[in-house]
């Protein structure tokens with residue numbers, strides 16, 4: 001009889017782990033606390049003038065040059081991929097900035113943009129020195145010896161003559177949607193070239209997105225074991241009973257499994273463990289999520305009220321920008337994702353589709369308000385240390401861990417890969433053909449980050 005594995009958390013990490021295990025011949029039970037699979041990759045059904053339209057909501061796009069395994073998954077599932085123009089509009093009390101280089105704010109900071117370019121080149125040279133044998137563009141290259149892991153980007157930027165005003169007016173409003181926070185002073189400098197290649201500060205870019213909404217990915221992945229998917233199951237206890245585990249949800253429903261993969265946040269994992277070890281307490285109890293530090297992205301409003309956008313630029317933003325950030329006189333930042341602007345599945349729906357975080361104004365035409373606790377962990381040295389130490393937990397007593405806190409930053413490919421690596425640690429093989437060398441190389445690099453040498457397959 002094959003082993004039964006319980007997977008707790010139905011985001012891309014948990015669904016990726018369950019999908020890979022099922023393909024590897026394991027029996028799986030997948031538990032998700034919410035009413036649908038997807039985690040942060042939510043699909044929202046909008047009420048439009050003509051009926052309904054589904055769209056992505058938070059996870060909207062990805063840098064195709066880096067998402068080797070996620071795109072393999074989509075091709076294998078037969079989910080269409082298309083490209084999405086990405087551009088940002090920033091409104092400040094003094095004017096606006098919108099990546100076309102023509103605004104008064106862009107002119108005011110022109111010297112600092114040049115310094116920013118020099119900073120990117122400097123960090124790239126240091127990174128290349130510590131990773132001289134990089135084989136391909138990857139999110140997964142990481143050297144423990146690089147001193148820029150320890151140096152905050154903000155400090156280095158100031159050393160290069162970049163002002164606090166540039167950081168607050170340009171860097172934070174543009175990158176808050178990548179880091180899901182406005183508190184970025186502890187982001188390590190090592191990440192800068194990667195960041196600039198994904199979202200260059202001065203130019204619009206392009207990313208991949210689904211033809212349609214992300215729900216189809218989760219539906220297709222779980223179709224072969226749909227009878228073993230349990231939504232509305234918030235797991236509150238994972239208890240050792242003899243050689244197996246008893247897994248209980250908050251309504252008292254109990255299931256048995258031989259092994260357990262936690263694909264939920266670190267605090268939910270710790271809360272569920274019956275008698276955690278000191279290492280589990282230290283690592284899971286100290287992971288910091290973005291909302292532990294900054295509440296800006298911890299609640300959002302889904303709505304069709306275009307008056308949150310400035311009247312003067314409203315039509316232009318609605319038709320051409322993905323993200324609108326507005327800084328008020330006190331320095332507080334409101335951020336709106338303009339879902340209807342360019343997304344192929346929604347641009348013809350006829351109503352503005354907006355998602356506003358940290359709303360400072362009264363919002364009309366609200367479709368839903370959502371709380372988003374512990375969505376992604378904060379990018380910081382502390383969390384990088386926890387991530388690399390968590391390899392000492394993997395597999396101990398049949399318990400495994402994946403999802404954002406086991407990865408260096410919050411990104412869909414990274415979480416998906418963490419699920420595949422956890423499944424491999426249980427015993428499932430790498431699920432794709434090994435023809436795509438970049439995808440295999442990323443998988444191996446992720447194994448190195450998450451597992452001890454003896455736990456990795458060749």
Ligand SMILES: Cc1cc2nc3c(=O)[nH]c(=O)nc-3n(C[C@H](O)[C@H](O)[C@H](O)COP(=O)(O)OP(=O)(O)OC[C@H]3O[C@@H](n4cnc5c(N)ncnc54)[C@H](O)[C@@H]3O)c2cc1C
Nearest residue numbers: 009011012013033039040060061235264403404411412415
């Ligand atoms: C606002 C926002 C925008 C983003 N945009 C992008 C983007 O455009 N592109 C990109 O690549 N990445 C983006 N990310 C990052 C991306 O969402 C994540 O990296 C990835 O989707 C996280 O997947 P996950 O499975 O690790 O975690 P999650 O998606 O958080 O899934 C964890 C799941 O565990 C469940 N859970 C928690 N506790 C329990 C419990 N006790 N029992 C059962 N289930 C439980 C939760 O309900 C949740 O469904 C974004 C993140 C956010 C927050």
